[in-house]
Amino acid sequence: xxxxxxxxxxxxxxxxxxxxxxxxxxxxxxxxxxxxxxxxxxxxxxxxxxxxxxxxxxxxxxxxxxxxxxxxxxxxxxxxxxxxxxxxxxxxxxxxxxxxxxxxxxxxxxxxxx
Amino acid sequence: xxxxxxxxxxxxxxxxxxxxxxxxxxxxxxxxxxxxxxxxxxxxxxxxxxxxxxxxxxxxxxxxxxxxxxxxxxxxxxxxxxxxxxxxxxxxxxxxxxxxxxxxxxxxxxxx
Numbered sequence: 001x002x003x004x005x006x007x008x009x010x011x012x013x014x015x016x017x018x019x020x021x022x023x024x025x026x027x028x029x030x031x032x033x034x035x036x037x038x039x040x041x042x043x044x045x046x047x048x049x050x051x052x053x054x055x056x057x058x059x060x061x062x063x064x065x066x067x068x069x070x071x072x073x074x075x076x077x078x079x080x081x082x083x084x085x086x087x088x089x090x091x092x093x094x095x096x097x098x099x100x101x102x103x104x105x106x107x108x109x110x111x112x113x114x
Numbered sequence: 115x116x117x118x119x120x121x122x123x124x125x126x127x128x129x130x131x132x133x134x135x136x137x138x139x140x141x142x143x144x145x146x147x148x149x150x151x152x153x154x155x156x157x158x159x160x161x162x163x164x165x166x167x168x169x170x171x172x173x174x175x176x177x178x179x180x181x182x183x184x185x186x187x188x189x190x191x192x193x194x195x196x197x198x199x200x201x202x203x204x205x206x207x208x209x210x211x212x213x214x215x216x217x218x219x220x221x222x223x224x225x226x
Contacts, residue, residue, distance in 0.1 A: 001173065006156070033214055042204060042217040043157065088156055092213050100145050100208050100215060101172065104156035 002027050004091045006105025014113050019076040021108035023089035032065055032072040033102065035088045043088060079112045086110070117141055120205050120218040128226050133192040135221045137205030139185075145208050146188040147215065148172075148180065150201040157204065163188055195225040 003026040013019050023032065031050045035043040047056055049065035049072065056063045062075045072089055086109045090102035117140030127133050137146060144165050149157040149172075159172030161180040169180050177199060181189045192199055202222050206215040 004156075009154070031213060042220050043215075045209060045214045045216065048211065048214055090157075100147060100206070100213055101159055101162060102157075102213075102215065103173075104149075104158070106154055106156045 002091065002093070002103045004089060004103045004105045006089055006108060008108055009106060010109050010111075012111045012113065013079050015081060016078050019079050019083070019110055021074050021087050021089075021110075023072045023091075023105050025070045025091045025103075027091075028069050029091040029093065030069075031092045032069075033090045033092065034063060034072075034074055035090060037086045037088065037107075039085065041085075076110075079110070081112050081114055084110060084112050118205060118207055118216060118218045120203075120221045122221060123219060124222045126224045126226065127195055129196055130194050133195050133223065133225075135190045135203055135205075135223070137188045137190070137218060139188075139205075139207050141207055142185055143207045144185070146182065147206040148178075148188065148190045149204045149206060149217075150174065151204060151220075152201050160190065160203075192223075195223075197225050199223065200225045 006023045033048045034046040037043045047063050052069050053067045054065040060077045064073045086107040088107045089105040119138050121136045147162040148160040151157045158174045160178050163169045163182040179191045202220050204220050205218040209216050
């Protein structure tokens with residue numbers, strides 16, 4: 001079945017440093033989504049990428065979808081303590097009963113030291 | 115946030131007992147999902163529903179059953195709970211765009 005691998009599992013940074021997490025799928029995806037989960041909270045949708053090679057930005061966050069639609073990355077510039085949490089990628093397949101059935105990566109736990 | 119609530123939020127039970135978790139939505143959406151979250155595994159799909167009385171299995175459905183008798187409620191049942199089912203369970207519904215999910219607050223289940 002489809003697998004989505006995410007690295008690193010943990011990342012500790014000093015406030016102000018950059019952070020990147022990477023996702024790699026065993027199969028071609030129709031889209032990739034990114035979620036953030038604060039400690040003790042629930043996953044919250046950040047963004048969806050659909051097109052090959054797509055790059056989207058949300059303030060200090062930059063999301064990329066690979067040309068082959070099998071990998072993706074999330075980069076945070078100049079981390080802040082509010083960035084603390086677990087970041088998940090989730091791969092989606094097209095159509096029919098695949099709607100909403102996501103395969104999640106293992107997540108990257110980000111800690112930011114002030 | 116989307117109108118989606120889960121109950122109970124926390125439960126401790128013993129091995130072999132039945133457990134039912136409830137997900138309630140006010141968005142009138144056809145689709146509803148149950149995921150479980152475990153360290154090192156991310157979130158994994160247990161079961162999903164694409165309408166009243168229409169359900170199907172996900173990646174980790176063994177030991178779980180679901181029911182959807184009305185649009186707003188999706189129940190997840192562990193017929194005989196085992197320690198391996200200790201987890202945090204999240205219910206989700208689709209958002210307004212294509213395929214993104216809104217999650218409930220989660221139900222933390224501990225099976226002793």
